[in-house]
Amino acid sequence: MSKQQFQCPDCNEIFTLEDTVFMEPESDQLIELYQGKLNLYACRNCGKQVWIDRDMVYKDTPRKKVIFYKADISEAQIDQQLDDVQDKLGFQTDKSEDQPAWRLTVNHVDFVEKIYLHIHEYDDRVIEYIKSFLFNHNPGLEPTKHDLRYDFSCKKQEELRFMAIDRKTKQAVFQIDFDLDDYHNLEDELLGEEEQRNRLHACFRGDANYVQVEDLVEQNSEADTLIE
């Protein structure tokens, strides 16, 4: 692990911190992440609260899952980053049983959402597929204008709730509920058999290590043919 310098946006004071935050299930760091307190520091010079955008890694060893958040990279750098992570981990391209599944995220909200889904045993590939379905079947909902977010706070047992967030105002504009039985049926259909799973993976970048609805929406017709 190496150190990195960060700057207070108010007074330009320089902080030196570890460049990456590591967290595990039930760790203090994860609780702070959920509370929005992780990476918040009081500047020792001006006293203001500063949010430091740095890399984060969530690792669940028993359940073989690693989720990365890469700070400060552009859309154009995602493919390169996928290669870099693969190299860094020393993972083989032919996936062995022992190798954890991993995901790259480049957006803080995506990172939190993927961890939450993993902890609650939802598959993010199916969730992103549902988002593409909702985009395609709700006039007024557009991937260029809205983000669809899984709503962690919904306690209804029989439904998954998604919030449509206006990208400009960052406000929730409406909510859509998705039947949990339909989720499980989709999970069986999309991931149950290897051939179908491979077809779904082909819709995502980086051999499905970057799993975001935008890739499904862009290949609208391809994703739509996956399910009868």
Ligand SMILES: [Zn+2]
């Ligand atoms: Zn400062």
